[in-house]
Amino acid sequence: MFCEKAMEMIRELHRMSDGQLPAFNEDGLRQVLQEMEALYEQNQADVNEAKSFGRSDLIPSIKLRHCCLLRNQRCITAYLYDRLLRIRALRWEYGSVLPANVRFHMSAEEVQWFGQYKKSLASFMRSLGEGEGLDITQDIKPPKSLYIQVRCLKDHGEFEIEDGTVILLKKNSQHFLPRWKCEQLIRQGILEHVVS
Incomplete structure (x- = not known):
């Protein structure tokens, strides 16, 4: 047919x-x-x-x-x-x-x-973003909060956030960080999002 x-x-x-x-x-x-x-x-x-x-x-x-x-x-x-x-x-x-x-x-x-x-x-x-670029593939759905609780899965060393604060990412340490700064590290398996 x-x-x-x-x-x-x-x-x-x-x-x-x-x-x-x-x-x-x-x-x-x-x-x-x-x-x-x-x-x-x-x-x-x-x-x-x-x-x-x-x-x-x-x-x-x-x-x-x-x-x-x-x-x-x-x-x-x-x-x-x-x-x-x-x-x-x-x-x-x-x-x-x-x-x-x-x-x-x-x-x-x-x-x-x-x-x-x-x-x-x-x-x-x-x-986009005045010459710095902007990753529009992140946060396709708006986040519920701008900061999230994360746990470090491996020793990563120092990590600087936007306001200049330097955080030491050691294995099993927990931090409250801006979501957009953590997402790449979460994908790489360095951090995990702690859901409470």
Whole structure:
């Protein structure tokens, strides 16, 4: 049946939750493109025959195949666009380096697009904040408080906060620090957020 493979690719995306990226279905995409090529060639042959011999009985089948071509085109566009939206969301979730298991599910073109997107985002963030730059990927959801209680998991040494105060980060020490100064250290595994 026409357009079945294209619809299957769309269903495959909808089965995955929003934060997940399924493996790029290169085989399915190739099959849809081959179907589109076959439909186009059949239409070209029928259009030429209809023009040459005045066969108006071919027009309904030409229209049907043309509608199938358009539907396949819309499905492929929706499939690729939805994947790009998911990849863009992964940049905000994971940062500029994607985990290997996520990268494994991407095509070479998607990896290239991700690289260009992260460069564009980094360039934009550097242009903000009066020349100092501003990391807009942090605090996507507004924090409940500006300061948080953290515990040091490893010896890190001295850590200076914005007001000039120097804090010694020793293993198992607890501190009440500005959230935005700690988030990078939390991601690196040096600090952990203590939820009371």
